[in-house]
Structure formats: C-alpha cells, structure tokens
Amino acid sequence: MSSSWAAALEVVAAARVTLVLGATDTGKSTLVTRLAGALAGAGHAVGVVDADLGQSDVGPPTTVGLGRVRAPIQRLAEAELVALEFLGVTSPACCMRQTAGSTARLVRRAQAIGCERVLVDTSGLVAGAFGHALKRLKLDAVRPDALVALQHADECEPILREYAGGPIVVRLPAARTARRSAVARRQARQQALQAHLRGAVPVTLDLGRVATRAAPTGRGPAVTEAEGLLVGLGGHDGCTLGLGWVSAVDTARARLTVATRVEAETITWVAIGRERYRSG
Numbered sequence: 001m002s003s004s005w006a007a008a009l010e011v012v013a014a015a016r017v018t019l020v021l022g023a024t025d026t027g028k029s030t031l032v033t034r035l036a037g038a039l040a041g042a043g044h045a046v047g048v049v050d051a052d053l054g055q056s057d058v059g060p061p062t063t064v065g066l067g068r069v070r071a072p073i074q075r076l077a078e079a080e081l082v083a084l085e086f087l088g089v090t091s092p093a094c095c096m097r098q099t100a101g102s103t104a105r106l107v108r109r110a111q112a113i114g115c116e117r118v119l120v121d122t123s124g125l126v127a128g129a130f131g132h133a134l135k136r137l138k139l140d141a142v143r144p145d146a147l148v149a150l151q152h153a154d155e156c157e158p159i160l161r162e163y164a165g166g167p168i169v170v171r172l173p174a175a176r177t178a179r180r181s182a183v184a185r186r187q188a189r190q191q192a193l194q195a196h197l198r199g200a201v202p203v204t205l206d207l208g209r210v211a212t213r214a215a216p217t218g219r220g221p222a223v224t225e226a227e228g229l230l231v232g233l234g235g236h237d238g239c240t241l242g243l244g245w246v247s248a249v250d251t252a253r254a255r256l257t258v259a260t261r262v263e264a265e266t267i268t269w270v271a272i273g274r275e276r277y278r279s280g
Contacts, residue, residue, distance in 0.1 A: 020119065022122075026174035030177075045116045048068075049064065055189065058079050060195075065106070085106065097137055147163070197260070207256060212270050213270070233269075241262045242262040244270075245259050246272075259279075
C-alpha cells in the first residue's frame with residue numbers, strides 16, 4: 001500500500017461525505033471503486049453517488065445514480081443500484097444546477113438509508129469557466145467533509161483554493177491510464193445504454209393517465225417530436241424507475257409507445273430527454 005493511498009483512505013474513512021475531483025481519464029472511478037471496497041471491507045455502510053452523466057457507471061448515462069457497496073468490488077458498475085435521477089443529457093454543461101441538485105439529493109438519500117460513508121464520483125469537467133462553475137455548484141450543494149483531487153499537474157488548484165479552510169483536501173497523482181478518444185467515449189456511452197435497455201419490450205402509455213414532462217434540464221422536445229429519444233420513467237414517489245426510448249407517437253389517441261424494462265403498471269410519468277437512442 002503506497003503512502004498516498006494510505007493517506008487518502010485514512011481521510012475518507014473518517015469523512016461522512018467525500019467528493020472526488022479530476023480531469024477526464026485521471027482514474028477517478030477506479031479510485032472510488034477501491035475506496036468504496038476498502039471501506040465496505042472494513043465494515044462501513046458505503047454509498048456511491050455517480051454524477052458523471054456522460055460516462056456513468058452507477059446507472060446508465062443521462063442519469064445521476066446512487067449505488068450501495070457491501071463488499072470489495074472490481075468495478076463501480078457492480079454497486080447495488082438504489083436510485084436514479086434522469087437528467088436527459090450526457091453533458092453536465094447543459095444542466096449544471098440540476099446535476100448539482102440531483103447529486104446532493106442522492107447524497108442525502110444515501111445517508112437516509114444508513115450509509116455511513118458516501119463517495120461522490122464526478123465528471124472530468126474541471127477546467128475553464130464551465131468546469132469551475134459546475135464544481136462550485138456541486139461542492140456548495142453537497143458540502144463534503146473531504147475532497148480527493150487527482151491531478152496531472154495543478155489543474156484542480158483553482159477550485160481547491162476557493163475552499164481553503166473548508167473540507168479536508170487530499171491530493172493524489174493522476175493514474176497513468178491511456179486517454180480515450182471522443183469516439184471511444186461515445187461508444188462506451190452507447191454500450192452502457194444498450195446494456196441498461198437490453199431485454200426492453202414495447203409499452204404503450206396512455207397520456208391521459210401518465211403525465212409527460214420535460215427532463216429537469218428545462219424545456220425539451222414536444223411529445224410530437226419524441227420518437228427515437230431517450231426518456232426517464234417514474235413512479236408515484238417521484239423517483240426515476242428506469243429509462244426507455246420512444247418507438248412510436250400516436251397523437252390522435254394520445255399514446256406513447258416506449259421500449260423499456262420498467263413494468264408498465266408502475267409508470268406514472270415520463271420525462272422526455274434530449275438524447276437520441278441508437279439501438280443498433
């Protein structure tokens with residue numbers, strides 16, 4: 001065990017909420033996986049909130065997901081999925097406040113179900129005005145006890161300086177991993193969506209019974225323009241039950257046909273996202 005890993009684990013083991021920062025391909029998800037497994041192996045009740053909309057491991061892309069870790073795991077996707085919040089896009093730059101709000105709500109939910117330690121995995125957007133604004137919104141909403149920053153050089157320092165004297169900060173060198181191209185990231189995103197929707201069957205929703213809404217990112221496409229788009233499907237408690245994609249729109253009879261794995265009778269609302277689903 002390296003001294004830097006031991007220092008990070010010691011801080012995280014004492015913190016109720018830890019948020020992990022870092023640019024794209026710095027090893028954030030790998031680090032969160034190791035930390036969550038180590039904490040669970042030591043007897044802690046561990047929750048992980050995955051706030052990376054484009055490359056989510058806990059739940060599908062376009063969502064913020066909450067997972068529970070009960071034992072050491074090899075991949076973050078092995079966490080037990082507890083809750084989702086559908087935002088309908090894959091870029092947090094399109095919905096910074098909504099992403100921060102969803103992240104904070106799922107952190108509170110993790111604590112409400114008894115998770116003593118909560119780890120927050122974030123997107124790789126840290127540079128520039130958008131990156132700084134997004135991370136400030138998340139940090140102000142989540143109010144973590146500890147920050148772990150993975151850096152090649154000092155790319156997270158402008159953010160960390162704003163919170164000097166606040167959360168405990170641990171700085172770690174970025175992992176030496178190969179950088180993925182934009183094409184590879186899109187392919188990974190599509191594969192994750194296909195895995196989530198594998199086994200989906202057509203469900204026809206009566207829009208007189210099932211409410212339609214735009215995704216939390218704001219005004220989205222109208223129902224008449226929804227064919228081929230990803231949607232979030234929810235129940236009476238307001239929580240996202242899962243995703244689907246619109247295969248047909250029948251405006252004359254006010255019906256929407258969605259391919260999904262969510263049980264039809266549990267659906268009380270459908271949120272129309274902005275991302276188009278490619279099934280092949």
